Amino acid sequence: MQHILAASEKVFAQHGFQGATMTQLAAAAGLPKANLHYYFGTKERLYRTVLEGILTLWLDDATTWLVPERHPADGLAGYVRAKMAHSRLRPDASRIFAGELLHGAPHIMLYLGIELRRTVTDLARVIEGWSARGLMDPINPVHLLFNIWAMTQTYADFDVQIRAVLGKVSIDDVEFATATETVVALVLKGSGVRALEERKSA
Amino acid sequence: MQHILAASEKVFAQHGFQGATMTQLAAAAGLPKANLHYYFGTKERLYRTVLEGILTLWLDDATTWLVPERHPADGLAGYVRAKMAHSRLRPDASRIFAGELLHGAPHIMLYLGIELRRTVTDLARVIEGWSARGLMDPINPVHLLFNIWAMTQTYADFDVQIRAVLGKVSIDDVEFATATETVVALVLKGSGVRALEERKSA
DNA sequence: GTCTATATCACGATAGAC
DNA sequence: GTCTATCGTGATATAGAC
Numbered sequence: 187m188q189h190i191l192a193a194s195e196k197v198f199a200q201h202g203f204q205g206a207t208m209t210q211l212a213a214a215a216g217l218p219k220a221n222l223h224y225y226f227g228t229k230e231r232l233y234r235t236v237l238e239g240i241l242t243l244w245l246d247d248a249t250t251w252l253v254p255e256r257h258p259a260d261g262l263a264g265y266v267r268a269k270m271a272h273s274r275l276r277p278d279a280s281r282i283f284a285g286e287l288l289h290g291a292p293h294i295m296l297y298l299g300i301e302l303r304r305t306v307t308d309l310a311r312v313i314e315g316w317s318a319r320g321l322m323d324p325i326n327p328v329h330l331l332f333n334i335w336a337m338t339q340t341y342a343d344f345d346v347q348i349r350a351v352l353g354k355v356s357i358d359d360v361e362f363a364t365a366t367e368t369v370v371a372l373v374l375k376g377s378g379v380r381a382l383e384e385r386k387s388a
Numbered sequence: 389m390q391h392i393l394a395a396s397e398k399v400f401a402q403h404g405f406q407g408a409t410m411t412q413l414a415a416a417a418g419l420p421k422a423n424l425h426y427y428f429g430t431k432e433r434l435y436r437t438v439l440e441g442i443l444t445l446w447l448d449d450a451t452t453w454l455v456p457e458r459h460p461a462d463g464l465a466g467y468v469r470a471k472m473a474h475s476r477l478r479p480d481a482s483r484i485f486a487g488e489l490l491h492g493a494p495h496i497m498l499y500l501g502i503e504l505r506r507t508v509t510d511l512a513r514v515i516e517g518w519s520a521r522g523l524m525d526p527i528n529p530v531h532l533l534f535n536i537w538a539m540t541q542t543y544a545d546f547d548v549q550i551r552a553v554l555g556k557v558s559i560d561d562v563e564f565a566t567a568t569e570t571v572v573a574l575v576l577k578g579s580g581v582r583a584l585e586e587r588k589s590a
Numbered sequence: 591g592t593c594t595a596t597a598t599c600a601c602g603a604t605a606g607a608c
Numbered sequence: 609g610t611c612t613a614t615c616g617t618g619a620t621a622t623a624g625a626c
Contacts, residue, residue, distance in 0.1 A: 202491060205406040208602060218611055223603060281490055287546045288487055289404060298552035306553045323577075329570040332550060333539045340538035344489045348534060350500035351508045368531040375525075376578030410620060420593055425621060 187225055190215045194236050199278035202285045203233050234293055237286065240279045241297055245305050247272065248331075252309050258316040259382045262334075263370050269338035270366045280342035306331060323378030330377060337369045389427055392417045396438050401480035404487045405435050436495055439488065442481045443499055447507050449474065450533075454511050460518045461584045464536075465572050471540035472568045482544035508533060525580030532579060539571045 193214040197206045208229055212219040226232035251265035273280055286294055306328060313327035341348065341362070349357060357365075373379075395416040399408045410431055414421040428434040453467035475482055488496055508530060515529035543550065543564070551559060559567075575581075 200492060202404055202406060202487075204404060205491065207600085209600090219602085220604080220611060221609085224609075227603095229602065284546070285404075285487070285490055287549050288483055288490065289407065290402060291548045291552070295548075295552065298549055299555070302549075303553050303555060323573075325573065326566055326570050328553065329567050330574075332542060332553075332567075333571060333574055336538040336542035336546075337535045340534060344486070344538075346493045346497075347489050347500055347504075350493070350497065351505050351530065351534075353501070353505060364528055365531050365534070368528050369535060371525075371527065372532075372535055372574055372578035374578075375580060376574035376576075378577060409618085411618090421620085422593060422622080423591085426591075429621095431620070 187215075190217070190222065190225065190232075191236055191239060194232055195240075195278045195282065198233060198236060199281040199285075202289075203229075230293075237282060237293060240283055241294065241301075243279070244283070245302070248305065248309055252312050254312050254315050257382055258313075258322045258377075258379045259374060261312075261316075262322075262373055262377070262379060266334060266338060266370050266373050267366060269334065270341065270362070270369060273338055273342035274362055277342035277345065280339050284339065284343040321380055325377045330373075334369075334373060337372065341365055389417075392419070392424065392427065392434075393438055393441060396434055397442075397480045397484065400435060400438060401483040401487075404491075405431075439484060439495060442485055443496065443503075445481070446485070447504070450507065450511055454514050456514050456517050459584055460515075460524045460579075460581045461576060463514075463518075464524075464575055464579070464581060468536060468540060468572050468575050469568060471536065472543065472564070472571060475540055475544035476564055479544035479547065482541050486541065486545040523582055527579045532575075536571075536575060539574065543567055 193216075194206075194211050197210050197214045200206075201210070206229075208219045208222060211229070211232070212222050215222065222232060226235060247265060247268040251261050251268060253261065256264075286292075291298055309331060310327035313322075313325075313330060316322050317324040317327075341357075345357060349355065352361065354361070395418075396408075396413050399412050399416050402408075403412070408431075410421045410424060413431070413434070414424050417424065424434060428437060449467060449470040453463050453470060455463065458466075488494075493500055511533060512529035515524075515527075515532060518524050519526040519529075543559075547559060551557065554563065556563065
């Protein structure tokens with residue numbers, strides 16, 4: 187039931203796993219509680235199903251953009267823009283993941299330690315390759331990734347703070363474009379990525 | 389009772405407001421539940437007391453380091469280092485704040501919209517002044533702040549992820565120093581801060 | 591002020607009619 | 609498969625002895 191999962195994503199994002207009640211989840215899906223139990227058994231299994239849908243989606247951006255064939259000015263910028271678009275379009279997914287991490291990742295420890303760890307190792311090698319070829323500074327690649335995630339996801343996870351500070355009810359497209367360009371600039375200039383034109387003279 | 393608040397900070401950080409139970413909180417403080425109710429009345433008021441202690445501490449770093457008299461190479465680097473030290477030494481405070489934001493900031497909306505908003509406006513003016521004097525690039529100052537917070541606090545809030553990816557049980561001092569230098573580099577180079585020596589030739 | 595014992599209620603989960 | 613009505617548990621909060 188895709189419809190139940192979409193509704194549950196909203197509720198879990200706002201209240202967290204503990205905070206969300208089966209009554210809320212059922213109301214959001216427009217069904218009696220018993221139906222949710224019929225489909226998913228327990229609240230925990232419903233939550234895990236939502237979470238797994240998010241995880242499969244999570245690393246696609248990275249493996250699309252952070253590849254050796256690209257110039258880092260293209261690859262890193264594209265990755266940041268893709269992650270920012272994600273924060274814009276599916277903020278609830280980001281928030282559920284953030285809540286899970288915040289409370290010690292009890293449901294996704296295995297994913298973090300195995301699948302994510304392996305992917306990050308591969309991505310780090312790509313970034314190191316760019317540095318070795320002189321296309322960018324020799325920055326620590328793993329921490330660069332941590333900080334790209336932090337910057338891009340803060341616009342989904344902590345958007346209440348951003349809206350409050352900006353004094354806006356919602357973050358509009360113009361503001362979000364400014365945010366995206368700021369993050370792109372911080373990442374590209376911060377890691378000393380050479381401009382694309384310099385590639386020809388290299 | 390400072391001792392109860394310190395113990396409660398740990399429990400709230402790990403389980404969140406909803407997830408923490410009075411039984412856990414009392415056990416952490418080494419007291420019967422009834423005593424916590426005697427001192428604070430409700431779980432909510434205990435939580436708010438913990439939270440307020442964190443907020444008063446929160447903005448001190450910024451107003452110490454981000455002042456017009458400093459060169460941004462000094463001010464921004466010092467601020468980042470201070471925030472990183474905070475994430476290292478009081479990660480639970482950061483996590484409670486993060487959880488509060490993640491769930492819509494129901495207890496601190498006023499603080500965000502008034503006190504934090506005013507402070508950020510002032511800090512933004514300082515950064516704009518640095519840009520206007522040619523000491524750094526004309527980056528959007530408010531988004532620069534959002535991203536500094538994101539990068540520095542990710543090392544407290546999401547340290548499970550960082551430990552899992554690094555394959556370490558705990559983040560050691562060497563790793564944390566690497567993280568700190570990476571963030572400092574991203575911020576200084578990313579916002580085009582001129583080297584300190586250039587000040588004399590300006 | 592400190593604690594034990596308990597009232598009250600909301601939650602996840604299920605039984606059982608349809 | 610779908611729903612109503614309800615069970616049992618564990619939570620916050622309090623009463624009342626010391």
